Amino acid sequence: MTATAPLLEIDDLRVAFPGRGFRARPIEVLHGVSLTLGEGEVLGLVGESGSGKTTIGRATLGLVEASGGTIRFQDEDITHAGTAQRRALARDIQVVFQDPYSSLNPALTIEDILSEPLIVQGVTARDARARVLGLLDKVELPKDAGQRLPREFSGGQRQRVAIARALAPGPKLIICDEPVSALDLSTQALVLELLMDIQRETGVSYLFISHDLGVVRHVSHRVAVIYQGDIVETGPAAAVTSTPDHPYTRRLLLASPVADPVEQRRRREERHRMARLEAGGGTPADQQGDPAGEQDDPNQVSGAVAGWPGPAIRPEA
Amino acid sequence: MSEAQATETETETEAADTTPRRSAFGRLIRDPQAVITATILVVIVLLGLLAPLIAQHDPNESALSAVNVDPGTPGYLLGGDQSGRDIFARLLYSINTSVLSGLIGMSVAVAVGLTFGLIGGYFGGRTRFATEWLFNLIMTFPGLLLLIVLLPVTGGDFRATMLIFGVLLAPGVYRIVRNLTVGARNELYVDAARVSGLSSPRILRRQVMPTVRGPVIISAAFLTGSAIGVQAGLAFLGLGSTEVPSFGAMISDGFRNYYVDPLQFVWPAAFLGVLTSALVLFGNSLRDALEGARPKAQKIATPRVEAGSPASRGEAGEALVQIEGLSLSYPTPSGGVKDVLKGVSLEIRPGETLGLVGESGSGKSQTAFSVLGLLPPDAVVTSGSIRLEGRELLGLRERELIQVRGRAIAYVPQEPMSNLDPSFTIGAQLVEGIRATSGLPRAAAGKRAMELLDHVGIPDPKRVFSSYPHQISGGMAQRVLIAGAVASRPRLLIADEPTTALDVTIQAEILDLLRDLQAEMGMAILMVTHNFGVVADICDRIAVMQQGRIVETGEVEAVFREPQHPYTRMLLDSILDESHVRTDSPVLVAPGAEGPR
Numbered sequence: 001m002t003a004t005a006p007l008l009e010i011d012d013l014r015v016a017f018p019g020r021g022f023r024a025r026p027i028e029v030l031h032g033v034s035l036t037l038g039e040g041e042v043l044g045l046v047g048e049s050g051s052g053k054t055t056i057g058r059a060t061l062g063l064v065e066a067s068g069g070t071i072r073f074q075d076e077d078i079t080h081a082g083t084a085q086r087r088a089l090a091r092d093i094q095v096v097f098q099d100p101y102s103s104l105n106p107a108l109t110i111e112d113i114l115s116e117p118l119i120v121q122g123v124t125a126r127d128a129r130a131r132v133l134g135l136l137d138k139v140e141l142p143k144d145a146g147q148r149l150p151r152e153f154s155g156g157q158r159q160r161v162a163i164a165r166a167l168a169p170g171p172k173l174i175i176c177d178e179p180v181s182a183l184d185l186s187t188q189a190l191v192l193e194l195l196m197d198i199q200r201e202t203g204v205s206y207l208f209i210s211h212d213l214g215v216v217r218h219v220s221h222r223v224a225v226i227y228q229g230d231i232v233e234t235g236p237a238a239a240v241t242s243t244p245d246h247p248y249t250r251r252l253l254l255a256s257p258v259a260d261p262v263e264q265r266r267r268r269e270e271r272h273r274m275a276r277l278e279a280g281g282g283t284p285a286d287q288q289g290d291p292a293g294e295q296d297d298p299n300q301v302s303g304a305v306a307g308w309p310g311p312a313i314r315p316e317a
Numbered sequence: 318m319s320e321a322q323a324t325e326t327e328t329e330t331e332a333a334d335t336t337p338r339r340s341a342f343g344r345l346i347r348d349p350q351a352v353i354t355a356t357i358l359v360v361i362v363l364l365g366l367l368a369p370l371i372a373q374h375d376p377n378e379s380a381l382s383a384v385n386v387d388p389g390t391p392g393y394l395l396g397g398d399q400s401g402r403d404i405f406a407r408l409l410y411s412i413n414t415s416v417l418s419g420l421i422g423m424s425v426a427v428a429v430g431l432t433f434g435l436i437g438g439y440f441g442g443r444t445r446f447a448t449e450w451l452f453n454l455i456m457t458f459p460g461l462l463l464l465i466v467l468l469p470v471t472g473g474d475f476r477a478t479m480l481i482f483g484v485l486l487a488p489g490v491y492r493i494v495r496n497l498t499v500g501a502r503n504e505l506y507v508d509a510a511r512v513s514g515l516s517s518p519r520i521l522r523r524q525v526m527p528t529v530r531g532p533v534i535i536s537a538a539f540l541t542g543s544a545i546g547v548q549a550g551l552a553f554l555g556l557g558s559t560e561v562p563s564f565g566a567m568i569s570d571g572f573r574n575y576y577v578d579p580l581q582f583v584w585p586a587a588f589l590g591v592l593t594s595a596l597v598l599f600g601n602s603l604r605d606a607l608e609g610a611r612p613k614a615q616k617i618a619t620p621r622v623e624a625g626s627p628a629s630r631g632e633a634g635e636a637l638v639q640i641e642g643l644s645l646s647y648p649t650p651s652g653g654v655k656d657v658l659k660g661v662s663l664e665i666r667p668g669e670t671l672g673l674v675g676e677s678g679s680g681k682s683q684t685a686f687s688v689l690g691l692l693p694p695d696a697v698v699t700s701g702s703i704r705l706e707g708r709e710l711l712g713l714r715e716r717e718l719i720q721v722r723g724r725a726i727a728y729v730p731q732e733p734m735s736n737l738d739p740s741f742t743i744g745a746q747l748v749e750g751i752r753a754t755s756g757l758p759r760a761a762a763g764k765r766a767m768e769l770l771d772h773v774g775i776p777d778p779k780r781v782f783s784s785y786p787h788q789i790s791g792g793m794a795q796r797v798l799i800a801g802a803v804a805s806r807p808r809l810l811i812a813d814e815p816t817t818a819l820d821v822t823i824q825a826e827i828l829d830l831l832r833d834l835q836a837e838m839g840m841a842i843l844m845v846t847h848n849f850g851v852v853a854d855i856c857d858r859i860a861v862m863q864q865g866r867i868v869e870t871g872e873v874e875a876v877f878r879e880p881q882h883p884y885t886r887m888l889l890d891s892i893l894d895e896s897h898v899r900t901d902s903p904v905l906v907a908p909g910a911e912g913p914r
Binding site: 042061083090093095099102104107120155162168185186200211213219237256262263268271 | 504514516527528677820821825829847873887897
């Protein structure tokens with residue numbers, strides 16, 4: 001499938017959360033998701049809120065339990081990894097979360113935050129401190145940043161600290177869960193640039209989760225689109241994000257506003273035309289066009305969306 | 318975008334919070350209440366510790382000659398009690414009893430409560446069920462009664478009694494720690510620690526403990542006071558060894574001897590009172606210091622309007638809203654002022670959509686709130702004017718402002734869900750708004766609300782009307798708020814990031830709705846946003862804000878085609894449009910070279 005050897009293989013992954021209330025049915029949020037990610041590759045995972053994109057990342061990290069399917073990392077089954085295996089995996093799989101405020105412990109200095117994962121891996125405190133300086137330099141933070149507390153930094157700087165923490169053990173895979181969506185436009189561009197530089201330099205793979213097609217298009221080699229717990233389309237970034245096959249991806253693309261009044265007008269008309277067509281033909285989706293879904297029936301298990309074709313998988317470029 | 322320029326902008330816009338912070342200890346020693354109460358506590362404890370040196374008699378030594386002697390009798394500074402014991406000596410030794418009781422009770426409560434709170438809060442499931450059950454059980458014990466019943470077990474020794482009382486106090490600590498731990502458990506930094514392979518005990522010690530430390534220290538001060546009080550109470554009731562001098566026993570003796578010598582019961586009561594109130598007050602100061610209760614910012618000036626501004630009414634004929642030279646400041650805790658708006662001038666024309674764009678902290682929301690007259694009470698308008706159709710809004714009284722808000726100017730917020738009250742139905746909230754602005758009777762207002770819901774594209778208005786906010790989706794909630802905002806056919810709709818919290822497909826629909834409503838009602842829209850896509854979609858004109866100033870204004874197409882200000886150019890260059898596609902293929906870095914090692 002991929003141009004390089006597969007690093008992460010997710011096959012038919014299912015995740016269900018316990019339902020609310022006494023004896024409630026579990027709610028399945030992933031209905032059998034399959035993905036592969038090669039070494040040195042960036043796979044963009046794009047979807048709207050409630051689509052289950054974050055859950056895929058959390059299942060890979062072992063933060064939620066899979067109810068079915070397998071996750072393999074370097075040909076090793078890690079779906080239900082125990083504590084010891086997880087600790088070994090911590091060297092190879094790391095994470096950058098969305099919220100730069102909640103992801104750094106407010107009570108610890110930056111140096112403590114960065115050296116903690118190293119010390120767990122058996123690095124001595126002195127070596128860890130030396131490595132922290134190198135990490136701060138790598139994410140373009142000043143050397144004295146280590147002595148300060150997270151609250152003294154802005155959102156973008158905190159996200160750099162979070163990236164440094166993920167880089168600390170020298171991982172092969174970083175799950176990037178909306179790493180720039182909480183940041184301002186100009187800061188976002190800089191943090192993305194940093195992430196891509198690091199990726200090119202170290203050959204680390206990213207599973208890059210985002211709701212923003214523009215961001216995903218910019219950083220990813222390949223893109224997978226997820227809708228209500230199912231992957232609807234996978235393929236090379238350029239193809240999926242500019243000439244999508246699946247109607248949902250097309251709708252997502254047309255709904256994302258572009259910063260060009262003339263082009264945006266064209267897209268709006270195209271979107272309205274599509275909506276009219278759909279309304280007339282009565283094909284896809286609910287009539288309000290609310291793909292996040294009303295919250296009346298969260299238990300609905302939609303395989304593919306009614307009337308829509310199954311997952312569109314493109315031949316690799 | 319050139320790298321140098323970008324980095325410069327980042328350091329500029331990302332001004333971190335550099336206000337000098339003081340350590341908790343630093344704040345504590347600057348608090349007179351803390352200093353005074355701490356001094357009192359230290360003096361009392363020292364008196365107790367030095368009792369053998371200061372006192373001239375053993376606390377239990379009785380002399381017939383000293384029975385009820387007056388204060389000042391040689392060797393009996395505060396006189397003798399009815400058994401001929403030295404009251405002063407007994408007071409000093411009682412301090413030790415009290416302090417020891419307080420420390421034992423508090424340490425046991427903290428040790429038990431903290432341990433189980435961390436475990437129960439972190440692990441959840443069966444573990445939490447078990448700890449919860451255990452501590453609920455402990456809480457149901459009638460404390461004082463249990464201590465009395467257990468007297469045969471403790472043998473009347475106040476230390477053993479306090480051990481048990483510490484366990485009875487533990488649920489208080491347990492609940493605090495458990496709640497804080499459950500909160501920390503959901504923080505991403507704990508997830509990150511788990512991903513880093515940290516073991517649970519290490520996460521609890523290194524990540525969770527620091528967040529529960531403060532509240533536990535505070536409650537420890539109160540628990541100490543409480544344990545001292547209970548020990549005194551038990552001794553007052555005559556429970557426990559009569560050999561041990563204690564404030565409670567002394568007060569009891571003093572009571573019995575009240576008609577002979579009323580002063581005898583005043584001394585121990587005063588000491589006990591001073592000791593426990595010093596502890597409680599010190600606990601309060603600790604809380605202020607640890608939880609960062611900031612000194613209230615002082616209002617340094619009242620909102621005032623520059624009289625000399627060119628307020629000629631004829632000139633303002635074309636604009637719906639005319640903002641001129643608006644400057645806004647907030648007092649900072651350190652006594653200075655922070656300028657958030659620095660002379661903003663802006664014009665909103667009737668029926669147009671003006672996009673107010675900027676990054677966080679640029680002052681765009683502050684500008685919008687100024688027009689609404691909804692600034693926080695400590696905001697100071699240092700100069701400028703805001704006129705709605707020639708009428709000055711700054712300096713209006715609240716009563717006059719209400720006439721404007723919701724009628725001429727309406728507002729759509731960023732977070733639709735937090736702007737609906739979860740305990741009332743959608744219909745009730747809409748009806749209340751409509752009645753407040755139109756004065757319609759209830760039935761007519763209900764009918765109007767239903768029409769509005771239908772109008773904003775809600776497919777089943779009847780169902781939504783009687784739904785509670787949690788029963789509808791975020792997109793629906795935003796439609797409801799828009800329905801409420803346009804109910805009074807406003808001339809200006811202020812929308813503060815109305816689609817930021819929504820998915821793109823919903824965002825497109827909400828923007829369509831706003832466009833349709835505008836075409837129908839002819840209202841102007843002030844669209845506050847950071848998203849240039851939204852601006853391109855819906856706005857006629859754009860104003861770009863940077864650090865409290867408007868740096869560029871113009872027709873949308875012109876600004877997008879030829880941005881004049883470098884900041885606008887930089888922002889537009891930061892947008893990832895379709896030309897930003899990744900083209901390089903995945904690279905394998907030679908083994909050994911990978912990783913930042």
